[in-house]
Amino acid sequence: MNALREVLLNGLDKARMLETVRAFNELFRYSGTEAGEAAVRYIEQKLNEYGVAYEHCEYDGLFSIPVEASLRIGEEVFTLVGDVYSAESENLKAELLYDAASEKKNLTPNEQDVRFADFRGRIVLTWDSKGAFAAKARDAGAVGVVHICATKGDYIHHSNIGQAWGTPDLDEAVHMRFLPSAGIKRADGEKLIKTLKAGTLNGILSVKMNTGIRRSSMAVAEIPGQMDEFVLVSAHYDSWYEGITDNAVSDAILLEYARLLRDHQGELRRGVRIAWWSGHSDGRFSGSTWYCDSHWRELNERCVAHVNLDLTGCKNSEQIVARTVCSEGLDYTGKLIENYTGRRPQKYIPMVRGADQSFFGVDVPVTIMLKYEPIAEKRLSNCPSGGPWWHTPQDTIDKLDEAIMMRDAKINMELVEDLANAIVLPVAVAEFSEDLDQRLTTVLKKLPDAFDMRPLRISWKRLQNGLAAFAAHVRDGEVSDADFKRVIGRLVHTVYCCRDRYHQDMGPGYGVWADLARCGAGYDDASLGMRTMMRTAFMRAGNRVCDELDTISDYIDRRFK
Numbered sequence: 001m002n003a004l005r006e007v008l009l010n011g012l013d014k015a016r017m018l019e020t021v022r023a024f025n026e027l028f029r030y031s032g033t034e035a036g037e038a039a040v041r042y043i044e045q046k047l048n049e050y051g052v053a054y055e056h057c058e059y060d061g062l063f064s065i066p067v068e069a070s071l072r073i074g075e076e077v078f079t080l081v082g083d084v085y086s087a088e089s090e091n092l093k094a095e096l097l098y099d100a101a102s103e104k105k106n107l108t109p110n111e112q113d114v115r116f117a118d119f120r121g122r123i124v125l126t127w128d129s130k131g132a133f134a135a136k137a138r139d140a141g142a143v144g145v146v147h148i149c150a151t152k153g154d155y156i157h158h159s160n161i162g163q164a165w166g167t168p169d170l171d172e173a174v175h176m177r178f179l180p181s182a183g184i185k186r187a188d189g190e191k192l193i194k195t196l197k198a199g200t201l202n203g204i205l206s207v208k209m210n211t212g213i214r215r216s217s218m219a220v221a222e223i224p225g226q227m228d229e230f231v232l233v234s235a236h237y238d239s240w241y242e243g244i245t246d247n248a249v250s251d252a253i254l255l256e257y258a259r260l261l262r263d264h265q266g267e268l269r270r271g272v273r274i275a276w277w278s279g280h281s282d283g284r285f286s287g288s289t290w291y292c293d294s295h296w297r298e299l300n301e302r303c304v305a306h307v308n309l310d311l312t313g314c315k316n317s318e319q320i321v322a323r324t325v326c327s328e329g330l331d332y333t334g335k336l337i338e339n340y341t342g343r344r345p346q347k348y349i350p351m352v353r354g355a356d357q358s359f360f361g362v363d364v365p366v367t368i369m370l371k372y373e374p375i376a377e378k379r380l381s382n383c384p385s386g387g388p389w390w391h392t393p394q395d396t397i398d399k400l401d402e403a404i405m406m407r408d409a410k411i412n413m414e415l416v417e418d419l420a421n422a423i424v425l426p427v428a429v430a431e432f433s434e435d436l437d438q439r440l441t442t443v444l445k446k447l448p449d450a451f452d453m454r455p456l457r458i459s460w461k462r463l464q465n466g467l468a469a470f471a472a473h474v475r476d477g478e479v480s481d482a483d484f485k486r487v488i489g490r491l492v493h494t495v496y497c498c499r500d501r502y503h504q505d506m507g508p509g510y511g512v513w514a515d516l517a518r519c520g521a522g523y524d525d526a527s528l529g530m531r532t533m534m535r536t537a538f539m540r541a542g543n544r545v546c547d548e549l550d551t552i553s554d555y556i557d558r559r560f561k
Contacts, residue, residue: 004267005417009410011260014402017409020046020252021244025397029239031063031278031286032214039237040217043255043276047221050259054221059294061279061286062167062176064211066158069182071123071146072204073192080146080182082207083134084160084282089180089207092123094143096201098193099126102133108525116140123203125192129183131161132507138179144205145181148189151381151388156183158240158281158391165504166279166289166358175506180207218287221274223261229302229481230271231419232364233257233412234288234356235309236280241393244400245385249313251276253409257416270304270420270481277356281391288356289504296362296502303359304481305366305419309412310355311385313405317372320411323349325367325492326435326512329428333368333415340411348435350512351496353505361501363489365427368415372408425484429471432488433464436495436512443513447520450531451538456516459546459553463491466556473560486555494548498541515541 001009023042027035040056047054066082073096101107101115120141126133129147137145149156163175182205184192195201218237235250242248258274265271279286292299311317319341322333326348338344351357355369373379374386383390389399418426440460444453470487473479498505498515511517519538523531 002421004264004421005414007264008260008413008417012256012406012409012413014406016259017249017252017256017405018402020255021248021397021400024239024248024251025242025244028241029237029243030065031061031238031282032216036238036278037217039251040219040276040278043219043237043251046255047219047258050262052221052223052258052262054219057218057220057291057294058215059218059287059290060167060213061216061283061290062212063214063216063279063283063286064162064209065282066182067208067210069207070205071182071184073201078184078188078192080184080207081156081158082209083129083181083183084158084284085162085176085178085211086181086207086209087178088209089144089205092144092180092205094121094123094203094205096192096196096203097122097124098196099124099128102127108522109527109530110525123205125189125196129159131163134161134179134181135163135175138177142179144179146184146189146205147181149183149186151383152186153388154185155388155392155394156185157383159183160281160284162284163506165284165506166286166293167283172506180205182207216278216287218278218291219276220291221258223258223265223268223272223274225265225268225271225420227270227481229304230273231305231307231416232273232275232299232303232359233307233309233416234275234277236277236287236356238278238280238282238287240281240391241395242397243395244397245314245387245395246311246390247280247309249400249405249408250309250311253309253312253405253412256409257413268420269422272416272420273303280356285356285358288358292358292362299359299362299364303362303364304425304485305368306359306364307412307415307419308355308357308367308369309408310369311372311390312408312412313400313402314372314385314387315399315401315404316374316378316380316387317385317401317404318375318378319343319373321345321349321371321373323351323369323371325351325496327428327432327488327492328366328368328426329431332426332428333370336411336414337370340407353507358504360493360497361503363485363493363501365425365484365488365492366419367492370408370411372404424474424477424479425481427474427484427488429467429474429488433467433471436491437464439512443517446517447538448523450523450535451520453542455546456542459549463549463553466553469560470556483559487552490548490552494545494552516545
């Protein structure tokens with residue numbers, strides 16, 4: 001361990017972190033509210049105290065906070081939790097329909113058509129809480145959605161049915177049409193399913209929301225290094241209720257990073273930029289998206305890595321796995337995780353569409369978000385972090401484990417220090433290329449023969465050859481941060497995203513080569529019209545991917561051949 005890293009790890013002050021957690025424990029930090037703004041004032045007060053320079057950011061976001069919701073069946077009233085962006089309703093009367101197909105996965109297009117055929121005019125009881133489902137239910141004529149919380153016990157997790165990533169632009173406004181949608185606890189949902197099997201039920205659905213454009217603040221600390229390039233380290237400060245593990249602990253850890261790195265900034269090769277986002281939960285990542293839009297040029301030119309902290313310090317989370325864009329190689333995070341937990345992850349977990357991953361369009365070559373989880377026998381739910389209190393009023397200070405908080409603070413500090421001070425960015429080019437090749441082969445094998453995949457194979461083979469040459473220059477230390485951004489960062493965007501670099505993708509999830517994979521799902525069982533649209537989508541996706549792969553190959557040819 002180098003001397004600076006040892007000083008930083010030993011300097012992490014648990015008492016300071018707990019002070020921040022306790023301060024945030026008194027604030028329901030919803031974006032654009034007084035409590036949310038109080039959290040920003042606290043962060044900035046501490047940054048001033050530590051002598052850390054920062055930018056105070058303000059933006060207008062579309063935020064949505066549930067107020068109250070209920071479903072009345074006869075004389076019985078079931079308590080619900082409205083979804084972010086749900087439409088409002090007052091005493092909406094309709095027949096209740098159970099969406100039995102929501103118990104299944106990977107439905108064909110024809111099965112989906114059958115599924116939605118009976119939704120018109122009904123309140124749909126379902127296990128599906130995703131925004132894509134809510135939009136399809138609305139288009140099918142459903143008047144409301146009540147989704148069942150899968151977690152056993154007295155829990156209803158807050159959900160978000162927004163389809164636009166961040167505050168929508170003019171072209172995305174069409175996707176901001178919603179129906180009343182809310183969650184119900186599992187026992188109540190199962191009771192209704194059982195009753196529905198015996199006969200028809202009529203319900204009265206009421207959902208009240210606080211949705212609108214509000215001004216929200218964020219603090220972004222700047223610790224300069226010897227180079228212009230910087231590592232972005234981030235966490236969201238907005239919360240549901242006290243939100244201690246989601247995400248007050250991470251906010252406290254970042255304040256400690258700011259204090260310590262400020263004291264040692266002269267020893268940093270790259271700078272470190274530390275951001276506390278709003279609009280994560282109540283605005284679908286509005287804060288980080290706004291920041292990317294408003295700081296696009298400098299991020300595109302200078303940001304070389306993004307480390308995101310979410311759900312740290314959570315009790316029972318004895319093991320850690322790395323969710324990353326997979327460019328750094330298994331050993332990089334694997335060895336680090338093994339040092340802290342004694343357990344070494346054995347496979348890549350590609351990045352998902354969540355946790356303010358809003359920076360794929362600015363050519364960031366390394367993105368890491370560690371996941372903190374219980375061991376299998378101690379897992380209490382399938383929620384992130386394994387705790388059933390996620391996104392509920394039960395996410396309180398008793399869910400904090402101080403020893404795990406310190407572990408999570410230290411392991412992420414090691415990552416940040418290494419990324420800031422590495423002579424050559426830790427990118428395993430050959431391993432990344434091989435992993436992408438295997439994933440592309442799997443995707444193409446599942447696509448119908450009607451799709452012409454030859455151009456993709458040609459462009460990818462050319463880039464593979466280029467990456468091999470690039471890897472040789474990396475080994476010789478002849479590659480700059482700018483080169484990594486234009487090769488690996490641009491490749492990350494190509495394989496993870498569907499839209500261009502200036503827009504955020506719509507919909508729920510990232511996935512490696514997902515823009516190609518989604519084009520052929522259920523092709524053989526689809527109607528002629530659907531197959532025609534799939535072929536069109538594939539040609540357009542293929543053109544985009546080929547063009548971007550060729551652009552990267554051209555750059556390698558110019559610089560390294």
